[in-house]
Amino acid sequence: MICFPNAKINLGLNVTEKRRDGYHNIETIFYPIPVKDALEIVPAREFSFSQTGIAIDGPAEKNLVMKAVNLMKEHFDIPPLDIHLLKAIPFGAGLGGGSADAAFMLKLLNDFCSLGQNEKELEALAASIGADCPFFIRNKPVFASGTGNIFTPVNVSLTGYMLCLVKPDIAVSTPEAYSLVKPAFPETGVKEIISRPVSEWRELLVNDFEESVFARHPRIEQIKTTMYKTGAAYAAMSGSGSSVFGLFEKPVSLKENFPDCYVWEGNLP
Template sequence: MICFPNAKINLGLNVVSKRPDGYHDIETIFYPIPVRDALEVVASDRTRLAQTGIPVDAPPEKNLVLKALDALRARYEIPPLEIHLLKAIPFGAGLGGGSADAAFMLRLVNDFGGLGLQPDELEAIASTIGADCPFFIRNRPVFATGTGNRFEPVELSLEAYHLCLVKPDVAVSTPEAYSMVTPAAPESSLRTIVRLPVSEWEGRMVNDFERSVFARHPRIGRIKDTLYERGALYAAMSGSGSSVFGLFGEPTHLKEEPLFGDCFVWEGPLA
């Protein structure tokens, strides 16, 4: 049985406050995008993971796919599985690729094993794996609060737009990114801003990480500027970076853009 875990982007992100447990309360808009890995499970005599595609800087036993399987095995009898993961979503990019793989693994094993778990139950298990994981269970646009784990559906479709996603060869540490942000309640909630036309998001919908991350990694900021120069209606960094996306009214052909020469670039419709 095979599935295709997809990435997400943060249309905006506000760091609202620091919690007593050291984590942060945020508000953000998660939106699924058609940049996908491939994940397959087949019955086997022993459990093993084969990973191909983009190399990941972690041993297979640390992969969130196996963590998801272990979370299910703590509750249910799951037979040995051979797992194949083809990575195409860049990691360390603010795209939630690892979280997507874990959530889709929960869904896949639920179907493969006939466990009959409902979305609420899968979300509860996903929340033990990572903050972004529960989003990918229902995989639809949401306004997220808390640590990014409390969801409110958002009536939003970007199917009329084209996405250009650019991920430079730059690593941004999430803890470091948070350490450089001063939490504050936003003047206007993203829940309100997202109701405006996309052409009115610039300057209103913001990502609080951009100021400090762009100062530390100027190239990421230049990528955002270039997307606007090439006609983006809205552009932003996703999460704590380092990927940047632009929403366009027409198809783009930016893979030959000199600044993007050594970057991962994905272009296509959001349909």
């Protein structure tokens, strides 16, 4: 059985306050995009995990896919499986690829083993893996608050827009990015802004990480600037970076502009 975990982008991201536990509360919109990995399981005599595509550092047991498998094994009788992950979503990009892989593994095992878990029960399991993992269970646009773990359905559609996603060969430390942000509640919340036409987002919808990340990595800011120069209706960094996305009303091809970067271009469903 095979499935195709997809990435997400952040439409706006406000770091609103620092919590007593050291984490931060945020407000953002998680929006699914059709940039996908492939995840396959087949019956086997013993558990095994292999991975191809974009190389991932670290041992297999640290991979979020195996964390999801081991979590399910704690609660259910899971038969031995040969598990293969074809990695195509860039990691360290603010796209949630690892979280998507883990959440889709939970759903895959639920279907393959006929476990009968509903979406709410799968979300509870996913929450123990990572804050944004539960989002990928329902995989629909949501307003995310708390640490990015409290979801409220939101009515936003980017159908018909072309998405250009660019990730430079730059690593951004998420803890460092948070440490450089001054938390504050915005004058206008992201839910109100995204209800307006996309053409108005440029001046209103912000990612609080951009200021400090751009100061340390001008290349990322340059990518955003290039997208606007080539006609993007809206462009922004996703999460704490390092990927930048642009929404275009007309087809474009920017691959020649970013020969040293990962580039994905396609229409949003």
